[in-house]
Amino acid sequence: FAFVGSGSYAADPLPSWNDTATKAAIIDFVERVTREGSAGFVPPAERIATFDNDGTLWSEQPMYFQLAFAFDRVKAMAPQHPEWKDQQPFKGVLESDTKAVLAGGKKSLLEIVAATHSGMTSEDFERIVADWISTAKHPQTGRLYKDMVYQPMLELLAYLRANGFKTFIVSGGGIEFMRPWTEATYGIPPEQVVGSxxxxxxxxxxxxxxIVRLPEIDFIDDKEGKPVxxxxHVGRRPIFAAGNSDGDWQMLQYATIGRSPSFALIVHHTDDQREWAYDRDSHIGQLDQALDDATRQGWTVVDMKQDWKRIYPAQ
Amino acid sequence: FAFVGSGSYAADPLPSWNDTATKAAIIDFVERVTREGSAGFVPPAERIATFDNDGTLWSEQPMYFQLAFAFDRVKAMAPQHPEWKDQQPFKGVLESDTKAVLAGGKKSLLEIVAATHSGMTSEDFERIVADWISTAKHPQTGRLYKDMVYQPMLELLAYLRANGFKTFIVSGGGIEFMRPWTEATYGIPPEQVVGSxxxxxxxxxxxxxxIVRLPEIDFIDDKEGKPVxxxxHVGRRPIFAAGNSDGDWQMLQYATIGRSPSFALIVHHTDDQREWAYDRDSHIGQLDQALDDATRQGWTVVDMKQDWKRIYPAQ
Ligand SMILES: [Ca+2]
Ligand SMILES: [Ca+2]
Structure with missing residues (x-):
């Protein structure tokens, strides 16, 4: 007999999580901060939860999905740019020669971002992203990128909101790349999305x-940038933060150090069968210092392989 | 018989507004966008309302209240800065010689802001502001500054929220100067405050x-800066915007032009008995181009003297 939708009294608020210590720790924390009169009680207004996106709420291999978007944009815009077929890094994108693209390093990627992410109005960019996200598929899984979100994390977001938390995305990804679809996908409205x-x-x-998008970076929402x-955007320290890489290290510190109650979650990619397995040596989503720090700080590390019953939503 | 708290069905949601065309226009708009099935219906998620602060939600004469705060800080910090007693603009502040302070123009004001608004952590600054706002009084009215908010606008904010609007402040004032008190005063939480x-x-x-506050301006949330x-911060165009000066002109354009339904409100300071009267020639809150534009754009202009039954809350 399930009391559906009744917050902490639902029979199992996290059905896609295995019954491990990780799940128990999450539920224990939420029950503690919502129990009125208890020492750990936190008023609803202060129940701020921040989530990294790439690798924390959806997959990020073999490259950040926003980069796949940028590459697709180069291909779509190529007819208006005949010069690109002889000019790196665009030539590499058009020939699907990722190695040639990446050979140009950060400078090349910024050129691609500038060419594909600026010059238009915010409204036009929103339409471009909305079209792409509703149709573009991952080359390996054949799923829509937006269906490569983590079912356990969707449940966690909903569980926190049912318990009075306000959920935010705090991602290194583009703020206007995420906003067109985060509400439908994660239940997180544009005004609760923070990004680069x-x-x-x-x-x-x-x-x-x-609003015209200019070819100049304003803010990088990564590492020290995340607490900033x-x-x-929020103006309050979160009491709950989730990430998957060293890019989240400062955000996890900000949410938890010297702060009780508080909770930090690291999504550790350990499942090379159902998703990908990577951490310390990965060029995407490198997880090294934050993982070392987790034990010392009492942060909870999700072992995807052990802790998650399923990875993606049913299709 | 009043149906208290029942949103649009309350007997009079705006009791401090006289029964003029201004009040009728506001209520007509709110009823139109909330009537399901009507052509003007706007889903709750898109009911974004943005409010300027100085001169729109609280008074701003004879100088912006944040400047009064800065001057009070110079006085409080003076013992740690013996050099200030011989050095403008600080000397002028310490001797209450506002003319000498203002003689230095914008450069002097920025020096004062840098000295009083940076160098500390965000948490320390929050405490400083919270202490000031709970005790500092306006020299002419003897009221706490925070009690010089407009009762009719408090009712308007509550009325909009009761009808599913999300209310934001979008002010040229400092974002971290406002956040410590906007929730208690206006019912607007920190994450819905946008500022410089x-x-x-x-x-x-x-x-x-x-988070350390540095002596360098990051963003000026005024004029073209307001839509930016x-x-x-919001990621959606508002359908309702309120301001009082040319600093709000672009925000009012952004909310309304080419957009239906939408509503723009200009608070026109016409009451030199109960508040202040100023517009086109004022050095604070200059209202000139936006006022000219109001008729053409169909914006609603509040005549404070005629439209407002009372100015400030009862004490
Ligand atoms: Ca990540
Ligand atoms: Ca103003």
Whole structure:
């Protein structure tokens, strides 16, 4: 007999989590901060939870999905840029020669981002992203990228919200790349999405108000940038933070050090059968210092292989 | 017989507003966007309302209250800065010689802001602001500054929220100057406050995570900056925006032009008995181009003297 939707009294709020210590720790924390009159009680307004996106809420291999989006944009825009077929890094993208693209390092990637992520209005960019996310598929799984979100994490987000938490995304990914689809996918509205951004400018274009995306980075929401982004957009320290890489290390410190009750979760990619397995030596989602720190800080590490009953939602 | 708290069915949701065309226009708009099945219906998630603060939600004469805060901070910090008694603009502040302070123009004000608004952690600054706002009084009215908020606007904020709107502040004032008190005063939590900001840095100080406020402007949330700030923090265009000066002009354009239904409100300071009267020639809260534009755009102009039954809350 399940009391569906009744928050902490639901029979099993996290059905896709195995009954391991990880699941028990999450439920224990949530029950503690929501029990009125207890020492650990936290008022609803302060129940801020922040989640990294890539590798924490959805997959990120063999490359960040936003990079796949950028590559697809280069291909879509190529007819308007005949010069690209002879010009790296665009040539490499058009010839699906990822090695040639990556050979140019960060500079090449920034060129691709500038060419594909700026010059248009925010509204136009929103439409472009919305079209892509509703159709683009991962080359290995054949799933829509947006269906490569983690079912256990969707349940965790819903469980926290049912218990009065306000859930935020705090990602190194583009803030305007995420906002068009995070509400439908994660139940997180645009105003609760924090990410990296380009500079923008307001103007009246033919009398119509628009926000123009400029080819210049404004803010990188990664590493030390994550607490800065949280302070700017949320204005409160989270009491719950989840990440999967060293890019989240400072956010986890910010949420937990000297702070009780608080909770930090690290999604450790240990399942090379159902997803991918990588950590200390990965060029994407490197998890090294934060993993070393987890024991010392009392952070909870999700072992995907052991702790998760399933990875992706049923299709 | 009043149906208290029942949203649009309350007997009079705006009791401090006189029964003028202004009040009728507000209520008509809210009823239109919330009537399910009607052509003007707007889903709750898109009911974003943005409010300027100085001169729109609270008074701003004879100087912005945040400047009064900065001057009070100079006085409080003076014992640690003996050099200030011979050095403008600090000398002027310490001698209450506002003319000497203002003679230095914008550069002087930025010096004062840097000296009083940076160098500390965000948490320390929050405490400083919270202490000030709970005790500092306006020299002319003798009221606490935080009690010089407009009762009719408090009712408007509550009325909008009761009808599914999410209310935001979008102010030229400092984001971290407002956040410590906007929730108690306006019912607007920190994560719904957008404002000007200084650059910040995350660090572990003696092992404790802190956000340090740096003496460098990061973002000016005024004029063209307001739509940019809204796009960054909210990620949706508002359908309701309220301001009082040309600093809000672009925000009002952004919310309304080419957009139906939408609503823009300008608070026109016309009451030199109960508050202040100023507009086109004022050095604070100058209202000129936006006022000219109001008729053309169909924006609603509040005549404080005529439209408001009372100005401040009962004490
Ligand atoms: Ca990540
Ligand atoms: Ca104003």
């Amino acid at each position: 951004s380009v500079k923008t400018r307001f103007e009246l274009r033919d009398g119509k108000p628009v 982004g949280i302070n700017s | 900001s200084v650059k910040t840095r995350f660090e572990l100080r003696d092992g404790k995570p802190v 700030g809204i796009n960054s």
